[in-house]
Amino acid sequence: MADNTATIFRKVVALTSAVFVDLSLFYASGFVATYGVFGHLLRLWVFAGLRCLALTAVTLFTLGDFKPVLVRFITAHSVLPAVFETGTSVLYHEESQCGLLADARCWLMCAGASLAAALFWELTIPDSNDEAAGKEKKQKSRVLFMRVLWLYKPYYLMLFGGFVFLSLAVICEMFIPFYTGRVIDILGSNYQPNEFLSALLFMGLYSLGSSMSAGCRGGVLLCAISAFTCRMKVKLFEALTKQEIGFFETIKTGEITSRLSRDTNLMGRTVCLNVNVLLRTFIKTLGMISLMMNLSWKLTFLVLMETPITGLIQSIYDTHYQRLSLAVQDSMARTNDSANEVVSGIRVVRSFNTEKHEARRYNNHLMETHNIKTHRDTVRAIYLLARRLTGLAMQVFILYYGRLFIRRGQMTTGNLVSFILYQSNLGDNIRTLTYIFGDMLNSVGAAGKVFEYLDRKPQVSTEGKLTPDQLEGHISFRHLNFAYPSCPQKTVLKDFSLELKPGKMTALVGPSGEGKSTCVSLLERYYEPQDGEILFDNEPLKSYEHRFLHRKIAVVSQEPVLFSGSIRHNIAYGLDECSLEEIQEAARKANAHDFIQQLEKGYDTEVGESGSQLSKSERQRIAIARALVRKPQVLILDEITSSLDAECENKVQKSLASCPNQTLLVIAHRLKTIENADQIVVVGDGRVQERGTHQELMDMKGNYYKLREKLFTEGNSPQ
Incomplete structure (x- = not known):
C-alpha cells in the first residue's frame, strides 16, 4: 500500500512540475514573439527544442525512468506548434493566432492534439509486452x-x-x-x-x-x-x-x-x-x-x-x-x-x-x-x-x-x-x-x-500406394499395444499377436470389453496401434491404397448403419459401377433377396433415415449384402447373428462357406456361429489366452470351456 501511495505521489509531482515548466516556456515564447527577439519560425523551433529538453529533464528527475509512450507524447507536444506554423506558412502563407500569441486555449489545443497523436501511435505501433502480444494476434x-x-x-x-x-x-x-x-x-x-x-x-x-x-x-x-x-x-x-x-x-x-x-x-x-x-x-x-x-x-x-x-x-x-x-x-x-x-x-x-x-x-x-x-x-x-x-x-x-x-x-x-x-x-x-x-x-x-x-492432418495416414492384382488374404497381428485416443491411460491390447490364415474362418470369443472389437477397428485402420504392426500378405496395412484396402477388407457390424435412399443405393454404397445383377447376387447370399422382392418398389424401396423403415434383421441382411457385393478378400462379421433367426443364420453361413478363398473373421457369442470355425481364439485382458478348434479348446477345459459353460449352458441349452 505504501509503495502504491509513493508511486501515485511521484506521478502527481511529475505531472504538476511538467505542466508548470511547459506553461512557463510557452508563455516565454509568446513574450519573445511580442518583442521580436527571433524570427517567427526560428523562435518556434528554438522553443520546441527547449520545451522537449525541459519536459524530459523534469520527468526523469521526478520519475527516474519513463515509458516510450511519454517520450512520444513529449516530442509531439513540443514540436507540434512549430510543425503546424511551418506548414501553414509554407503552404498557405498565413500565420495563426497561436503562433503570434500565447494563451491557455492555444496550450490546451496543442496538448489535446499531442495526446491524440500519441494515442494514434500507440494504436498502430504498440511496444509493451501485452500490446506486442495483441499485435501478434492481429498479425495472425x-x-x-x-x-x-x-x-x-x-x-x-x-x-x-x-x-x-x-x-x-x-x-x-x-x-x-x-x-x-x-x-x-x-x-x-x-x-x-x-x-x-x-x-x-x-x-x-x-x-x-x-x-x-x-x-x-x-x-x-x-x-x-x-x-x-x-x-x-x-x-x-x-x-x-x-x-x-x-x-x-x-x-x-x-x-x-x-x-x-x-x-x-x-x-x-x-x-x-x-x-x-x-x-x-x-x-x-x-x-x-x-x-x-x-x-x-x-x-x-x-x-x-x-x-x-x-x-x-x-x-x-x-x-x-x-x-x-x-x-x-x-x-x-x-x-x-x-x-x-x-x-x-x-x-x-x-x-x-x-x-x-x-x-x-x-x-x-x-x-x-x-x-x-x-x-x-x-x-x-x-x-x-x-x-x-x-x-x-x-x-x-x-x-x-x-x-x-x-x-x-x-x-x-x-x-x-x-x-x-x-x-x-x-x-x-x-x-x-x-x-x-x-x-x-x-x-x-x-x-x-x-x-x-x-489444416488438420489425420492421425491415421491414408497415403498408401500399394494395389496388388492378387491377394491371398493372410493377416498377421504382431505384438500390438493399443489404447484409444479418448482414453490413453487404459491399454486395451497388450502385446497382442494373431494370425488369420487365407481361406479360413477365425472366431474371436471372450468377455465384452476385452479387445475383440478393437482388433476389428485396427484391421479397418480406424486407429493406429501405439506399438507393433498389422501385415496384410506380409505388407504393412498402411502401405495399401486407402480405397483399395477398404474394398478388399469389408466389415459388418452388430448395429449396421444405413443411409437415406433406396436399398439398391445402400447395397452399392461407395461403388461407382455396380450392376443390378451384382446387387441381387449379393442380396441372395445375404438371404435378403426374397424379402426385398416382396416390397412394393423392390430394390428401389426407400429405407428411411438410418434404415428406420426396415426391421433390425432386414437392416442386418442388407449390411451383409453391402459387404459381399465388394467381393472382399477378408470379411469381418462383428456379432451380426444376434439379430438373425436360426434359419436366416444357416442360409448366411452356407453362402459364406461357398467362398473358399475368403478369409473370414467372426466375433460372436452363439455356439452355432463359432463351433465350426477353423480357429477359435479366446481374447482376455487384451491378450490371446487360448487358440485352437472347438474340440481342442473343449478338451483343454480352460478359459474357452468356462466361457462356453457360462454363456451357453446357464439357463439355456446350447444351440
Whole structure:
C-alpha cells in the first residue's frame, strides 16, 4: 500500500512540475514573439527544442525512468506548434493566432492534439509486452484474412467487377454534397436559373449513377459470396471425412455442424462484405478529404483530430467484442450438440422419462448463450454511445469555428453546408473504417476455426500406394499395444499377436470389453496401434491404397448403419459401377433377396433415415449384402447373428462357406456361429489366452470351456 501511495505521489509531482515548466516556456515564447527577439519560425523551433529538453529533464528527475509512450507524447507536444506554423506558412502563407500569441486555449489545443497523436501511435505501433502480444494476434488474423482472399481466387473476376462498380458508386456519391452546397449558394445570392438547373441536373445524374453502380456492386459480390461459401463447405466436408475415427470421438457433433453451417457462412459473407465496405469507405474518405481541404483546410485538420480518439474507442471495443463473439460461437456449438444428442437418443429419453430434464438442460445451454450475447450487446451499445458522442462533439466544434470563418469571409454559407455534409459522412466513414477493420479481423475468427479443420492432418495416414492384382488374404497381428485416443491411460491390447490364415474362418470369443472389437477397428485402420504392426500378405496395412484396402477388407457390424435412399443405393454404397445383377447376387447370399422382392418398389424401396423403415434383421441382411457385393478378400462379421433367426443364420453361413478363398473373421457369442470355425481364439485382458478348434479348446477345459459353460449352458441349452 505504501509503495502504491509513493508511486501515485511521484506521478502527481511529475505531472504538476511538467505542466508548470511547459506553461512557463510557452508563455516565454509568446513574450519573445511580442518583442521580436527571433524570427517567427526560428523562435518556434528554438522553443520546441527547449520545451522537449525541459519536459524530459523534469520527468526523469521526478520519475527516474519513463515509458516510450511519454517520450512520444513529449516530442509531439513540443514540436507540434512549430510543425503546424511551418506548414501553414509554407503552404498557405498565413500565420495563426497561436503562433503570434500565447494563451491557455492555444496550450490546451496543442496538448489535446499531442495526446491524440500519441494515442494514434500507440494504436498502430504498440511496444509493451501485452500490446506486442495483441499485435501478434492481429498479425495472425491478417494471415488468416489473406488466406481467405487467396481462396477467393476462382472468383477474382467477379470481385474485380464489384470493385469497378464500387468505385463508380463512390465517385458519384462524393459529388452530391458538393452540388448541394452549390445550390444553396445560388439560392442565397443572385439567382441564376441556368446555374440552378445545371446544379440540379448534375445532382440527379450523380445520384442515379451512384444508385445503379451500388446495386450492380451488391449483386456481383453476393454471387461471389454464394459460390465461395458452397466451395468452402465442400472443402471442409472433405477434410472432415478424411479424419480418423478418434477425431470424431473427441470432437462433438454440434461443434462440427456449427463449423459447417455457420462458420463457413461467416467466413465467406462477412469477410467479403467487409472488404467491399472497407474499399468503398476508404476511396470515399480520400475523395472527401481532398474536397474538404478545398473548402477549408483548417476545419479539415480539426475534423481529422477525431481519428485517434475514434481509433482508441474502436480498439478497446474490438478486444472485448472479439472475445465475446468467440464465446458465443462456442456456446452455440454446445447448444446444438445438446439438441443433437437428445434427437438421436430420443428413445432412451422417452424410456427413462427424462423429457423435462433434457428440456431444462437445453434451456440452461440457451441461457448461457443468451447471457454471453447480452454481455456482447451491452459492450456494443456502450461503444455506439461513445462513438456518437464523439461525433456530436466534433459537429459542435465545426459549427463554432465555421461561424467564425464565415464572419471573416474565409467561407461561404454554402461551403459550410457542404463541409458539414462531408464531415457527417467523413465521421461515419472514419468510424466505419476502424470498425470494419476490427470486425474484419473478428470475422476471420470463424475462418480460423474452419482452417483449423482444413489444416488438420489425420492421425491415421491414408497415403498408401500399394494395389496388388492378387491377394491371398493372410493377416498377421504382431505384438500390438493399443489404447484409444479418448482414453490413453487404459491399454486395451497388450502385446497382442494373431494370425488369420487365407481361406479360413477365425472366431474371436471372450468377455465384452476385452479387445475383440478393437482388433476389428485396427484391421479397418480406424486407429493406429501405439506399438507393433498389422501385415496384410506380409505388407504393412498402411502401405495399401486407402480405397483399395477398404474394398478388399469389408466389415459388418452388430448395429449396421444405413443411409437415406433406396436399398439398391445402400447395397452399392461407395461403388461407382455396380450392376443390378451384382446387387441381387449379393442380396441372395445375404438371404435378403426374397424379402426385398416382396416390397412394393423392390430394390428401389426407400429405407428411411438410418434404415428406420426396415426391421433390425432386414437392416442386418442388407449390411451383409453391402459387404459381399465388394467381393472382399477378408470379411469381418462383428456379432451380426444376434439379430438373425436360426434359419436366416444357416442360409448366411452356407453362402459364406461357398467362398473358399475368403478369409473370414467372426466375433460372436452363439455356439452355432463359432463351433465350426477353423480357429477359435479366446481374447482376455487384451491378450490371446487360448487358440485352437472347438474340440481342442473343449478338451483343454480352460478359459474357452468356462466361457462356453457360462454363456451357453446357464439357463439355456446350447444351440
